[in-house]
Amino acid sequence: MAHNAGEDILMVEPALDKLAGTAAQLLDSPVTGVFLLDANGEWFELAAGRGFQPSQAEVRLPRAASLAGTVISSGQAVRIGDLRTAPIAALPKLISDEATGSLVVTPITLGDQSLGVIEAYSPRLNAFTDGHTTLLETLGSAAATALENARLHASERLTRLEVERLQTLTHQLGRSLSADEVLEQVAATAAELLDSRVVGVYLLNAAGDWFDLVASRGIDPSSNAGRLPRDGSFAGRVISAGQPVNIADVATAPPTALPQLMSGQAIGSLVIAPIASAQEPAGVIEVYSTVPHAFTERHVGLLSTLAAAAASSIQNARLYSAEQRARREAERLQALTERLGRSLDAEQVLDHIAATGAELMESPVAGVFLLDAAGQQFELVAGRGLDLGAGLRLPRDGSLASRVIESGKAECVRDVGAAEVTALPQLVSGEAVGSLVVAPIISPHGPLGVIEVYSTATAAFDDHDAELLAGMGGAAAAVLENARLYRAREQDLAQLRTIMERLPVGVVVVEAPSGQVILRNRLAEVLFGTALWPEFRAGMRDPRRGKHGDGKPYRVDEWPLARALRQGEVVSSERIEVEREGGGTTTLNVSAAPIVDASGSTVAAVSVYDDVSNEVALRRQRDHFLSAAAHDLKTPLTSIQGLVQLLQRQLGHAELPQERVASTLRGIESSTRKMTGLIDELLDISRLEIVGELSLNRRDIDLVDLARRIVEDQSSHGQEHTIQLQAPDQPIVGHWDEVRIERALLNLVGNAIKYSPLGSHIEVAVREQDRNGERWAVLSVADHGIGIPAADVGRIFERFTRGSNVPESLAGSGIGLSYVQQIVVQHGGSVTVQSESGTGSTFSLHLPLEVR
């Protein structure tokens, strides 16, 4: 390979100099030289050495008749012990003058490329051994490597420089939005990269027969009237071939049109690259030099790259201006649409598109045709100068509209007569259509229709009009798509609202980062109150004060929604006590989650509020019931244990009267009975809870007798109350479960005693009642106690419910009346209550006398 670039040599010089020094040292040689082949491969030029005089710096050896040439050709090192005996010509002057001593020469080769030689000379005879030869061979390899490295380095450096320039250009082109600017940049960069002061950028004119000079360096713009013919110019041939050319010597090339240089000099060589976009040739770039052979293949490649960048930039700039125009149209349409009351009504929008199209094309007739649902026909939906009521249609097959839809490109028909356009609409004016322009309306989901503008004259429109209408078609598609999306969004929202309203939980959606409420359902409003929404909107302030389980209030940023919004946290079922508007608290199970978009940033947050107050209350009541039941069971247990211990002590006293022992035993029996009753009652409650019904042990019992026994029994115990019985003389016999009816009655009498003052009267009444021919027994218990507040009467038979006026000191599970009611219901009867707070209560059991 030829190392002609001085720069390369300079780069590598220190390495070669070092090699020459090393050779001198290792071979103990006073004169060493590194010779490299010149560009033409004819001469070895001294690149580095030792022992040469400065005047000998330009020492060179001919390849043809030198030992170096032989060595290069054979690729083998040569050692000469006595130069006098060797017929070697062309030794360096120093050596040939002496003509004595010894010499060793080794080639510098890289692969099959010969680069040069290293020579070492000694005035002594046979100064070098085989070992010295090997050493020098090694140095030759080192030199080859150094040269190759330097070459690669230099070439890479150059490429990097070029890449940087190209990148800069691309960057600049990317920002340039006008074609003129783009072309200026291209010309400047071409001049710089190809190291030329003369550059011309030519673009084909509209007719395609001339190249117009549109940007240049060093060219007299008035030469050739600033243009080159397509025929008979290099540019024309390059455009046709689509390949760049390097015209190394203009003098030997066929005569052609060349521009006049500013410098007045003649052009010696030039390189031309075509500027061609995917669709069509646009022009050429030409770079000139006043000397022949100024450009290499690399320059041609660079210019091609530049031309490609130029082509795409020009394309971009054109698209940009088209888009800008389209945007202006869209803005105009948008403005018109908004002026009509922000209507997203597609028909209105289309009407304005038609109107604007007609206006911009300066034509009185324009129509917007949309494909029908089946995609078979285009229907006229809006227009100017067309009979909208006529149900005008264009066929899908064979129409210009159809072709435009399929190609996606607007078309201009300059002469309808010549173009054999079919399916033209009838103008309101009755005149015939002379020319028209058609643009497709294509949404991302497919073709929607076309917009057509007509003129009665021929050639009323040009390609510019087609381009303009294409922009409008794009705008129309966008507006129609918007309208569609808007409708779809409205539908989605309506569905979402319906779903949200039907959810049994409160839902609130706020947007990020403001925290403004964008969606909420009615339950959320119920939970938080509409009056407090503005506050909620204002920035995540709590609509209600919330508390943790331990009573500590929730900080503003502690609410799940705030955490989801701010920290992206997903909060699952957090229990929050919220103050109720009318007092009291609501227990909410609150969950929240951020809503993130595709890029992972939070766009909104949703929170769900589940009112679990009832469950919480139920659980609290259950706990209360369990502790009350345990208390109730402990009482007879305490009695039994105590009485048994008393009995043991009494049995130790031999002299104790029998009667005392008997009394203790009766006490044990009584307590045991109470305990059994309690356990049976609990078992019944549990059975009712699980199975829903009791298996009644029915037999004929006399309710009068039952009531009498209970009244007498209770009177003997609670002497502080007066219990009276009102009952007929004859029995009232029903088919009932005696134990359960007794337990129900005991419950009622027990309650009467419990909730009325000592010494007051309690009336128990039993009677028979005829109800629509059916016989019923009614058993009522009336007291003159604290009564039941009106607000609680309705719920008094619910489980775990006790009157709000019951003092805390009165133990109770809240299950008694519920149990009474269930027993009676199991018998096919009912319980009623009449009560007044502070006056007393009357509970009545209604039991059917015949089993139904």
Next chain:
Amino acid sequence: MANILVVDDEPEIVQFIGGGLEDEGYDVMTAGDGQRAIELAAANQPDLVVLDMRGPHLDGDAVAAELRRLYSDIPILVITADGKAEEKARRVRAFDFLPKPFDLNRLLGVVQQKLAAST
């Protein structure tokens, strides 16, 4: 012999505590409600009161307060079935408390010890 007032709404409890104390030779007054207890205590000062804290017509705190009004240093032994026996005992300044169910012998021991200490 010392006079002891036993107050509990449950007749059988009153029966075994009263019986045990009587067998030990104490004079015993019994009441099943608060009103009766105050009446008895007012008529005849007890040396010690065994007091149940809760019942249909029995508010232990109210009875204790009235007893203290009558006889400020009267020793009260609290018996109760609910979990807060100790707290309740402290509230009425009882000298001791026994959670139900309790050992009769223990109660007799506590009473005897208290009376022995105060005489």
